Amino acid sequence: MKHLQPLVKKFTANSLGKEMSSETLTNYDNLDIHSNFSYDENWYIYEPMGDLDDMNRDAISDCRPTIPSNLYHICMAPVSLAVLLVLSLLIKRKHLYKSCLNGAPGLLSPVHFLEEEGNRGLTVAVFSILFSSLCVLVLDANPLPFVSSSSARSREYWKILALFYYPAFYYPLIACATVQHRIGYFFGCLLSWCHCVVHLWQKVECPESPKIYKYYSLLSSVPIILSLAVLSLWYPVRLVKSFRRKGETAEEVLGNGYYKEYLKNILAKRAPEKNIGKAKPSVFSRFQSYLYSYIYTPQEGFLIPLKLILSLAMAVIAVYQVALLLLVTFVPNIQIVRSGMTKDVTALLVQFGLIPSENTMGLPGDKELAIAKHYVWALEVCFVSSLVVSCLLTFSMLMRSLVRHRINLQRLYRGAGVDVFHRPRQLQPSQQALVCWMCFAAFQAAFTCLGLLIQQIVFFTCAVAFTFLVVIPLQSGANMYLFKVAENMWPFWLTLVVSVLAQNLLTHFCFLEKAHSQKELTNRRALYILTYLLFPLNVLVGVLAGVWRVVISALYNVVHFCQLDVSLLSHGVEAFDPGFRTYCYYLKIEVSQSHPAMKAFCSLLLQSQSPQGPKELQPSDIEEGVMLMQQPAQKASHRKQNCARWCLAYTLLNNPSLLPYRKGVLLNAAANGMQTSTVKP
Known part of the structure; x- marks a missing residue:
């Protein structure tokens, strides 16, 4: 007991909060500790405490740089x-x-x-x-x-x-x-x-x-x-x-070179396509075309608008920032939990039945502690793998969006607006369209952040469920809850599978008859009887199909959440989708104000009007060049005038969406500072 007396002195002095004289401390030497304290050798007060600096050795102090x-x-x-x-x-x-x-x-x-x-x-x-x-x-x-x-x-x-x-x-x-x-x-x-x-x-x-x-x-x-x-x-x-x-x-005029290349590409003569038979494409060719739909390759004569490039770059940075935040928030903390697990924590998991224990007394040992750490490691693996899958899916969807952007712009350039909007729409600027055009890149970044977060939550939950309900039970042979449920319900699943197979086989061999290259119904009486008898089973099959419909709809919306060019709603109510509505209005502004054929002809007219060539042209002159499309150049030759008129007629024929804008400009010619008399193309 003598070795405990200095600790008692120190503890008592610290608890009183004042200095004690040597005489007072000497009186404690004569005290009978057994009579005043219920001594326990395992009492934590008497255990030596480590240095506080050792406990906080991983703590990082706030650094102050030279230039704050x-x-x-x-x-x-x-x-x-x-x-x-x-x-x-x-x-x-x-x-x-x-x-x-x-x-x-x-x-x-x-x-x-x-x-x-x-x-x-x-x-x-x-x-x-x-x-x-x-x-x-x-x-x-x-x-x-x-x-x-x-x-x-x-x-x-x-x-x-x-x-x-x-x-x-x-x-x-x-x-x-x-x-x-x-x-x-x-x-x-x-x-x-x-x-x-x-x-x-x-x-x-x-x-x-x-x-x-x-x-x-x-x-x-x-x-x-x-x-x-x-x-x-x-x-x-x-x-x-x-x-x-x-x-x-x-x-030079911004976009002048691209506009000329675009014009040359659409006016160039193309070799006639060879007639290929209606042979069904092979599986490899279909897979190759599907893979190419997710890979953006540069196309001659076409350039993605700056706003789309900007939105894609901001989406990539958003994926990086969100993924980094999720990674540094979860992984270091879960590693600290795994390294700090003790037998006391393992005992709690054993009591709840989360960890199997071979000890009949229920006391955890080294094996149970290793199993607990393995479970925590499995959580870390599930989180990292789900984050990697979410990032890869988001990148693939963004690349797919870039391919679809090009397709939609090319369709609108040639006047096929129904193929993009699913209904006739006028490509005219409006207040709502201009606001959506301004917000497009910001919306793309925000939707990408939210989509990645939702994907991470869904995929991490699915990965944890699959790991702890399938993988770990197969490894350890314990906690076989899912397999027990499947074992007890195997007659139900077998009945459903047999009913579905029976309906398909009977339909193929008994109720369909091929005659004159067409299939016709036969044995209708047996078809009616079988339809009535299998109605209860088809109700159960319909329940499973409904569950699958919910699952596949949720997964589809989660995966395609970052795509603004795809509506998550049907065609009738797609106007309530803010992302798709913003994308449609963005396309209206982009096509109506930055049509490459229109700007190419405007730049050509400006060059024919100016004797010094394109060096004196400014970027704002392209907008003013539209006025030259309604009046002939006074100093230009008759050949150049005819060429400009033919180019204008060709543009309007191949781009009917530009015709309303030309009519509006001609009607408001005086307001635009033009002559009141108009010249037909």
């Missing part, structure tokens, strides 16, 4: 604002002094969404930075960088304010390219290099963070760093190209 986020935003936000002001002054100087800086283009918009050619990689990179920043913002304790500490009540207000701050903060990265001037490229180099260096420096100094998982902050910032690296390389290349040319960079 608040200082980074405080410095870069004024710089970004100054860049925008300089670019605005550059535009004003163009209007005040047209000869100054050789008439640099103005900052009309951040991105030319309705143009087919342009800075696609730049646009995708900037939107990737913005979307990834918003994904990190949702889980951040301080959503606004300027506010270091915010209460839980005011945090939601700061998040709403941050939704407007981050687009404005990254706006100069994309605006510098839209100016199409070497000054803009120079500012773009400075901004992209500053952003990239600061992000890399922060992650190198502090690769670990205490939020969710030690490497979550680093992994979630990978799309931002890669996009900034692309911008850091793209702007210097453009700046060097601008200095190699004489004077300022004179850009």
